[in-house]
Amino acid sequence: MADKVDHVEEALDRNSKAKLWEKLELGLVPDEEIKVIMRSVVEKRHQWINKLSCQQQQAQILKLVHSLRQTDVVTESTYNPDHYEIAFSFMKIMHGKALKMSWSYFEDESVTLDDAEIAMLDLYCERAQISDGHKVLDLGCGYGAVALHIARKYPHCHVTAITDIASQKQFIEEQCREHNLANVEIILADITTYEMNKEFDRVMVISVLEHLKNYELFLRKTSKWMKADGFLFIEHWCHRSLAYEFKASSNSHIIHIKPLVDDDRLEDWIFPDMTVVIPSFHLLLYFQDDVSIINHWIIDGNHFSRSHEEWLKNIDANIDAAKAAIVSSNNSEEEAMKWFNHWRTSLFHGIEQGKYNNGEAWMVAHLLFKKK
Numbered sequence: 001m002a003d004k005v006d007h008v009e010e011a012l013d014r015n016s017k018a019k020l021w022e023k024l025e026l027g028l029v030p031d032e033e034i035k036v037i038m039r040s041v042v043e044k045r046h047q048w049i050n051k052l053s054c055q056q057q058q059a060q061i062l063k064l065v066h067s068l069r070q071t072d073v074v075t076e077s078t079y080n081p082d083h084y085e086i087a088f089s090f091m092k093i094m095h096g097k098a099l100k101m102s103w104s105y106f107e108d109e110s111v112t113l114d115d116a117e118i119a120m121l122d123l124y125c126e127r128a129q130i131s132d133g134h135k136v137l138d139l140g141c142g143y144g145a146v147a148l149h150i151a152r153k154y155p156h157c158h159v160t161a162i163t164d165i166a167s168q169k170q171f172i173e174e175q176c177r178e179h180n181l182a183n184v185e186i187i188l189a190d191i192t193t194y195e196m197n198k199e200f201d202r203v204m205v206i207s208v209l210e211h212l213k214n215y216e217l218f219l220r221k222t223s224k225w226m227k228a229d230g231f232l233f234i235e236h237w238c239h240r241s242l243a244y245e246f247k248a249s250s251n252s253h254i255i256h257i258k259p260l261v262d263d264d265r266l267e268d269w270i271f272p273d274m275t276v277v278i279p280s281f282h283l284l285l286y287f288q289d290d291v292s293i294i295n296h297w298i299i300d301g302n303h304f305s306r307s308h309e310e311w312l313k314n315i316d317a318n319i320d321a322a323k324a325a326i327v328s329s330n331n332s333e334e335e336a337m338k339w340f341n342h343w344r345t346s347l348f349h350g351i352e353q354g355k356y357n358n359g360e361a362w363m364v365a366h367l368l369f370k371k372k
């Protein structure tokens, strides 16, 4: 292993970073090597974080809190809806039956992706204390994994789900017709600008925070949709101690290569068009202007890693259909294949990042807030 890492280091030292990236996009790097490269990327990031003392980390977090409060709820650089206009046939191959676009919960080694999706959906319901008859709002609902699960599990609940992607709305509506679910309403809108005079018992925000910047404004807007005794449940990816900004590549919203304040030598890999915030597990606690925390949990990064591993396995087990799905939704076969290889690479990255330090470095946070 050490030899391989050295080999990667050498390769990078020889100014071949751009070439390596090109080879990755062309699918010319063997999987074993991709794993080692991604592990090295994650290791470097870990070292960069650990170089900072507690005092420095805390100062950086407070600086970030201050700067996030000065910006818009969402900026062009944090969210591009085009990233979610991915061929549905591809998403169906990659995800489990629930089409959950966020991570799943693997109780043990033997659990399948389909069961792990349900386990996580059940965990959301339990932690958000949903009961039959509640009015539930699901913000950034993707293909409706959360909304449809709640609608089926609690027939007397009424679920309003919001997405900004027309094909996602269409899919959820088809599912409701097919399964006779009359208790779901889908709204096509941008959650950061949409206005409605309605209040809900529960508001669910699952894996959407990554696209937002000004959490103060977002939580204020969300709190207006909560009943006086309503709860807000949030899930987000995070680091155990540090909150930081990242530049992500232009081809995928998933791969995060380089912290903004880093001198790591992989910087040539960056296509600098998107900046995302990786919160620390406690970052949202600095934004309790309109909501207050009542419970807070951590799910170790191994579940995130395993979710990516299962998505990769699904793609590889159906590789021809997966490639065809991407090619059919792209004008150029060459570009489609680059995208496809980039996507696979980013899944390797997710696997390595999630399991780094046995899932104790990066992880998933669940938070339950009440209205102030």
Ligand SMILES: C[S@@+](CC[C@H](N)C(=O)[O-])C[C@H]1O[C@@H](n2cnc3c(N)ncnc32)[C@H](O)[C@@H]1O
Pocket: 074, 079, 084, 099, 100, 101, 102, 139, 140, 141, 142, 143, 144, 145, 146, 162, 163, 164, 165, 168, 189, 190, 191, 192, 205, 206, 207, 208, 211
């Ligand atoms: C990672 S997916 C999670 C989807 C879903 N919550 C799930 O767990 O399967 C993020 C979703 O948030 C949606 N989203 C992000 N920003 C949004 C915005 N400003 N308005 C509406 N939807 C948004 C995207 O369209 C995408 O469906």
